[in-house]
Amino acid sequence: MGPIAADSFDDARERRFAPEIDGVRLDQEQAGRRWRRRDDFVDGRVHNWRGDNSAFYLHRVVTVERDGNVTLSLGSDDAIAVWWNGRSVLRKNVARAARPDQDRVVVDAVAGDNELLLKITNGGGPGGFCFELWGAAEAGLRQRVRELERELDAHRGPAVPIMRELPAAKRRTTHVHVRGSFLDQGEVVHADTPKVWPPFPDGFPRNRLGLAKWLMAADNPLTARVLANRIWSELFGRGIVTTLEDFGTQGEPPSHPHLLDWLACEFVDGGWSLRHLLRTIVLSATYGQSSRLTDAHLRQDPDNVWLARGAAFRLSAEQLRDQALAVSGLLHVQLGGPSVMPPQPEGVWMQIYSGEKWRDAEGPDRYRRALYTFWRRTSPHPAMLLFDAQSREACVLRRSRSNTPLQALVLWNDPQFLEPARALGELASDRGGRDPARGIAWMWRRCLLREPTPTEVARLLDLFDDERARGLSATYAWSLVASVVLCLDEFVTRR
Amino acid sequence: MTPKAQPSRRRFLGDSALSLGALALRDLSAAGDPTQRPHHPARAKSVIYMHMEGAPPTLDMFDRKPALDRHDGEECPAEFLEQERFAFIKGHPRLLGHPHGWIRASNGEEICELFPHLAQQMESVTLVRSMVTDQFNHAPAEHLLFSGAPRPGRPSMGAWLSYGLGSENRDLPAFVVMVSGGALPSAGKALWGAGFLPSVHQGVEFRSFGQPVLYLDNPVGVDRARRRRTLDALNDLNRMHERRAGDPETTARIAQFELAFRMQASVPEAVDLASEPEEVRDLYGATPGRASFANNCLLARRLVERGVRFVHLFDAGWDIHGTGPNDDLLTQFPKQARRLDRPLAALIADLDRRGMLDDTLVVWGGEFGRTPMNEARNQAGYLGRDHHPHCFGMLLAGGGVKRGAVIGATDDLGYRVVDNPIHVHDLQATLLHLCGVDHKQLTYKFQGRDFRLTDVFGKVRRELLA
The missing domain is CATH 1.10.287 (Helix Hairpins)
Structure with missing residues (x-):
């Protein structure tokens, strides 16, 4: 019987309609409504109806051979109330979509007929329910199945959704939307590649496999060049084509077109091996140059377009953090798995449409690579943004490289750099033993990969001794010294 | 001009690189050099933009409609519903008269009785009754209003100004954001993001608890x-x-x-409200150490005084649907009015008496309007209005806009603009113009084309200018 409209969701849920007051009278009119037989309501399936703020009553006679427990497995959209042989056995105020087995009630069944009455109250959108009856043996088996599935899931690891093409019959027709309006449909279009590029061969299937084959075909002039250019840009701080994302007419022309061609060919001939491409570049004389700038460099080629010197540029937000964790021995190198939440200041994480919280990770998850940091576009990690990570609302291939006082503040005061400073200080203190100068030299080598000059050691030793003389503990003085090293231009810049 | 052909101007201005807005010296040419100087003499040195997140019922604040009171409770004209989609209204809605009384403001116009302080300042303000937008949900409308497009990913207006003009103060950011009302805007922090501009131009959030600036x-x-x-x-x-x-x-x-x-x-030092004289704190209703819109208004003045280019205030709680006492016209709206009236009026008066109003542009408004019909979602017994993109009111003061002017008009029921519609793109163009920037010239090349705040739209509205 239903849906019976009410003034509000609460009203529909709380008000007692005829079946609750007078009992169920299947063959009579009750308060102007009649019961209808629904053979279409099959057990174990979700059935839906429409009607905002309404109540829906469902009645069923359950016949069993002898006394004993049975389990009612129920699902509802939204609130549910259950009576078994006239006794209320479940009342739950929830808002949800109906799925099988959301609630379970174990009831005593008597031999012969038992009466089951459900009341489903729907708020907005579709209402619905799902019902299934399990005997005692069945309930036990179901429980076991569930446990085994859980066990299996633990072995499988987290499920990762993967995009898959729809089967041909289910694909929708795609139209041009005139002036971008989703209501204004123009001509029908089909999947194809832009005509300015090499034609799509007839033999290739017109799906993602075909697209992949076309992309990687030997005569595709773009793929290898684009990738070689990106690798080059990672190593030199700027691409041979500076507009990494745009090789078209609006992009910049390459500074060294023949070099780009050669690298692209070398990449393809090397079997598309990234390792081979990287080795080729980093073992070149060009890459091996010193990055020291002279006045002539600054005057004639400040941007280092002509590569008369080695590249120098600040590390990315991610690299900076990973590097600090690595030199301090804190880095946890586990591969893969769900995202983690390293510390961020309180009050930054304000979610608008969910109750999710940012919980600073404890233990190894605190020190995973920055790559694994939980990312939400509406509230990205603030320290990463300050070092020019993009919020990822737009696809930006080239990050700017800023140099701001806010970055200095992060290097000084962010726990993500303070904790490595402390850990690094402890390591240096161990290495130094009774001779702090030895610890400082070790720290210097570890962070900057070169021997310090005597002046450099002396300057840090000076700071260390001064702070010690002012009453600072050795541990703290060591972390201050380590923090200075982590802030050095030579440490944050790749040269 | 390609970056290679001409070294960037900023490289020779070593000094200006040493500020919060500085890019790495060798990275200026990523996508062309910003102007870093105005296209024409600026009327406004700074902007304080007060955004009322959720969209206040400006119909009940600045746009009295006697016909709406007369037809209160009647079904709205059927033509309102033709080709129309609402965010929540279903069926045939009924008109809803103004729930509060009116007083005479100093510009001679009527204003809602809940705003006695603001009423006295209206002679210094340009009231626009004919704002128009394309979007009727919060996040898209906020993106459109502040970045020129209804989807996330474009730079916000403060970022554009920082990119175009740089900072006046070497010790403070060019673009500062403060949030009050206990919630972030629907569209999140993208509203003060730099989009595809270099990320140094993003708004820096000044926080009202803990450390004022992160780290x-x-x-x-x-x-x-x-x-x-x-x-x-x-x-x-x-x-x-x-x-x-x-x-x-x-x-x-x-x-x-x-x-x-x-x-x-x-x-x-800049955010220390305790250093303000008591008289000034009382004027705003500010209490040091508490998070409030009043504090943010006073802070905005202090920051502008110190040369911050764009101060963006976000205040939540204005989504007056009438689904319950927390978002209705009789309980929530007066609460919000009390939080807003005194500080907003105080900011205008305070800037004026210090001679700062002439070169500080103050903008106040929401992301769209609200319907003249009662929303009555799920037969709620409370009074409220649904989202409405066709008309809404905004206030502009100082920075080269007229004093005491009233621009545009809506129809008898406050449903559509009948005179002088001003689209949000026009507001953006005019705001940039007042800051000395031509909205068609301030561009950034991204993914093969030049982008600008006003997309391919926007006109400078001269009728707003003094």
């Missing part, structure tokens, strides 16, 4: 003297490296660390 405070055990000593050591070592590497970027980094040290003093 500003030194860790326990490091006082100012100790920070100075560690910085001296760092500077000495960096200078040795500078001599070896010969890279001006190192020079810049040394300066940025010094600036960070200065900020650790200048920011707490």
Whole structure:
């Protein structure tokens, strides 16, 4: 019987309609409504109806051979109330979509007929329910199945959704939307590649496999060049084509077109091996140059377009953090798995449409690579943004490289750099033993990969001794010294 | 002009690179050089933009409609519903008269009785009754209003101004954001993001609790003297490296660390409301140490005084649907009015008496309007209005806009603009114009084309200008 409209969701849920007051009278009119037989309501399936703020009553006679427990497995959209042989056995105020087995009630069944009455109250959108009856043996088996599935899931690891093409019959027709309006449909279009590029061969299937084959075909002039250019840009701080994302007419022309061609060919001939491409570049004389700038460099080629010197540029937000964790021995190198939440200041994480919280990770998850940091576009990690990570609302291939006082503040005061400073200080203190100068030299080598000059050691030793003389503990003085090293231009810049 | 053909102007202006808005010296040419100087003489040096997140019922504040009161409770004209989609209204809605009374404001117009302080300042303000937008949900409408497009990913207007004009103050950011009302805007922090612009142009959030700027405070055990000593050591070592590497970027980094040290003093000074005379705090209704819209208004004045280019205030709680006492016209709206009236009026008066209003543009408004019909979602017994993109009111003051003007008009029921519609793109164009920037000239090349704040739209509305 239903849906019976009410003034509000609460009203529909709380008000007692005829079946609750007078009992169920299947063959009579009750308060102007009649019961209808629904053979279409099959057990174990979700059935839906429409009607905002309404109540829906469902009645069923359950016949069993002898006394004993049975389990009612129920699902509802939204609130549910259950009576078994006239006794209320479940009342739950929830808002949800109906799925099988959301609630379970174990009831005593008597031999012969038992009466089951459900009341489903729907708020907005579709209402619905799902019902299934399990005997005692069945309930036990179901429980076991569930446990085994859980066990299996633990072995499988987290499920990762993967995009898959729809089967041909289910694909929708795609139209041009005139002036971008989703209501204004123009001509029908089909999947194809832009005509300015090499034609799509007839033999290739017109799906993602075909697209992949076309992309990687030997005569595709773009793929290898684009990738070689990106690798080059990672190593030199700027691409041979500076507009990494745009090789078209609006992009910049390459500074060294023949070099780009050669690298692209070398990449393809090397079997598309990234390792081979990287080795080729980093073992070149060009890459091996010193990055020291002279006045002539600054005057004639400040941007280092002509590569008369080695590249120098600040590390990315991610690299900076990973590097600090690595030199301090804190880095946890586990591969893969769900995202983690390293510390961020309180009050930054304000979610608008969910109750999710940012919980600073404890233990190894605190020190995973920055790559694994939980990312939400509406509230990205603030320290990463300050070092020019993009919020990822737009696809930006080239990050700017800023140099701001806010970055200095992060290097000084962010726990993500303070904790490595402390850990690094402890390591240096161990290495130094009774001779702090030895610890400082070790720290210097570890962070900057070169021997310090005597002046450099002396300057840090000076700071260390001064702070010690002012009453600072050795541990703290060591972390201050380590923090200075982590802030050095030579440490944050790749040269 | 390609970046290669002409070295960037900023490279020769070593000084201007040492600020919060500085890019790495060699990275300026990523997508062309910003102007960093106005296209024409600016009327406004700074902007304070007060955004009422959720969209206040400006119909009930500045746009009295006697016909709406007369037809209160009647079904709205059927033509309102033709080709129309509402966010929540279903069926045939009924008109809803103004729930509060009216008083005479100093510009001679009527204003809602809940705003007695603002009423006295209306002679200094341009009231626009004919704002129009394309979007009727919060996040898209906010994106459209502040970035020129209804989807996330474009730079916000504060970022554009920072990119175009740089900062006036070397110790403070060009673009500062403050949030009140207990919630972030629907569209999240993208509203003050830099989009595809260099990320130094994003808004810097000044917070009302804890440290005012993230990472500003030194860790326990490091006082100012100790920070100075560690910085001296760092500077000495960096200078040795500078001599070896010969890279001006190192020079810049040394300066940025010094600036960070200065900020650790200048920011707490700038946000210290306790240093304001009691008379001024009372004028705003500000209480040091509490998070409030009133505090943010007073802080906005202090920041503008110190040369911050764009102060963006976000205040939540204005989504007056009438689904319950927390979002209705009889309970929630008066609450919000009390939080808004005094500080908004105080800010205008305070800027004016200090002679700052002439070159500070103050903008107040929501992301769209609200329907003249009662929303009555799920037969709710409370009074409220649904989202409405066809007309809404905004206030502009100072910075080269007229005093006491009223621009545009809506129809008898406040459903559509009948005179002088001003689209949000026009507001953006006019705002940039007042800051000395031609909205068609301030562009940034991204993914093969030049982008601008006003997309391909927008006209400078001269009728707003003094």
